[in-house]
Amino acid sequence: MVACEDHAQTMGRLRGELQELTVAAEDLVNAIAPVEEGVGPQSLVERLKAAPSKDAGLCKAVCKQVLAVVKSYYPRADLAAAGDGVARNCTEEAYAQYLEEAEPITSKMSEFVSPEEP
Incomplete structure (x- = not known):
C-alpha cells in the first residue's frame, strides 16, 4: 500500500515536471521558430x-544586417575578412574590450535589426 502511494506521488511529481518542461520548451521554440502560417500542425x-x-x-540574418549597417558607415570596408573571424593580430584583451564597447550599441541595434531577412 505504501509503495502504491509512493508511486502515485512520484507520478504526480513527474507529471508536474513534464508540464513545466513542456511550457519552457514551447516558450523557447516559439522565440526561435514561431509557428508558421500555412504549415501543417507540428508536435x-x-x-x-x-x-x-x-x-x-536567425544568426545569419542578423549578421547580414549588422554587416550592412557597418558598410553603410564605411563603404570602402572590406567585409570579406570578417568572414574568417577575429583578426589574427587581435589579442584576447583587445577583443574583450571591443565586446565591451559594443554592448551598449547592441541594445540600440536590436530595435531595428530583425531576425527575418529584410
Whole structure:
C-alpha cells in the first residue's frame, strides 16, 4: 500500500515536471521558430528538432544586417575578412574590450535589426 502511494506521488511529481518542461520548451521554440502560417500542425518535438537550423538562419540574418549597417558607415570596408573571424593580430584583451564597447550599441541595434531577412 505504501509503495502504491509512493508511486502515485512520484507520478504526480513527474507529471508536474513534464508540464513545466513542456511550457519552457514551447516558450523557447516559439522565440526561435514561431509557428508558421500555412504549415501543417507540428508536435513540440518536431519543432524542437527543427530549431537548430532556424537558429542558424536567425544568426545569419542578423549578421547580414549588422554587416550592412557597418558598410553603410564605411563603404570602402572590406567585409570579406570578417568572414574568417577575429583578426589574427587581435589579442584576447583587445577583443574583450571591443565586446565591451559594443554592448551598449547592441541594445540600440536590436530595435531595428530583425531576425527575418529584410
